[in-house]
Amino acid sequence: MYNDKLIINEIRNGNSIVFEKVFHEHYNSLIKFANQFLLDNKISEDVVQGVFIYFWENSDSIQIKTSVKAYLYQAVKNSSLNQLRALKIRDKYQLLYLEAMLETSEPDWMNDCEIVESIKQSLQQLPKQMCRIFYKKYFQEQSIKEIAKEMSLSENTIKVQLYKGRHAIRQILELATSYFFIF
CATH class of the missing domain: 1.10.10.10 (Winged helix-like DNA-binding domain superfamily/Winged helix DNA-binding domain)
Structure with a gap:
């Protein structure tokens, strides 16, 4: 926990070396985790990259109560579920469009x-x-x-x-x- 507070403080201070270390340490495992939800490696990569971008750009306002790793996994899970909802909405729209075209x-x-x-x-x-x-x-x-x-x-x-x-x-x-x- 103490180590995580140091990591967060360094990232908040703009230490890109610490951020890159966190990125390389968790990137591949987070993609595998996202892929369990999304079943598409490219979309999983996009989701994980989006989480890291958000983490870097908003580190001042992010409240991490457990660990950086737990935060990243939860953020990837939430982002993956949001991606699935967006795909489901798009697919339902396409299905309705298809039905209209057939009619x-x-x-x-x-x-x-x-x-x-x-x-x-x-x-x-x-x-x-x-x-x-x-x-x-x-x-x-x-x-x-x-x-x-x-x-x-x-x-x-x-x-x-x-x-x-x-x-x-x-x-x-x-x-x-x-x-x-x-x-």
């Missing part, structure tokens, strides 16, 4: 490579006929009437398959995005 008659969503790739991956999990109908409608831009005629099915069957396909893709994408955010 619209505008083909503009086809220009968004990320959406198209997400849909194509999800299509592989659908039953073959549903997948073919969905592909014809949204990627080949065929009308319901054209698909029904080509596949020798009723237009109503095509509509039901498209509805079920959209619903199935929504569920697949929800499961895919929530998988990464369980903690």
Whole structure:
């Protein structure tokens, strides 16, 4: 504890050598720790670097009650959880955007490579006929009437398959995005 108070005082006084020592001592283990939450080494590095930058820039106002190590681990944990919340919000937004694009008659969503790739991956999990109908409608831009005629099915069957396909893709994408955010 006494050693930690000296370290904090030196960092508060702008001693970059002491700060660098703390940085090198904890950096790799903090990345591994963050990676347990984030499952992405690059994002984990960004989080840890952000914590160290905050620690250096705000050392005057930071109150450390236990140890520097404990403070850094808690800060990385909090920052990682905040990062996960931000990703979850972004993924939910993308999922809502995807649903809106599928519901619209505008083909503009086809220009968004990320959406198209997400849909194509999800299509592989659908039953073959549903997948073919969905592909014809949204990627080949065929009308319901054209698909029904080509596949020798009723237009109503095509509509039901498209509805079920959209619903199935929504569920697949929800499961895919929530998988990464369980903690």
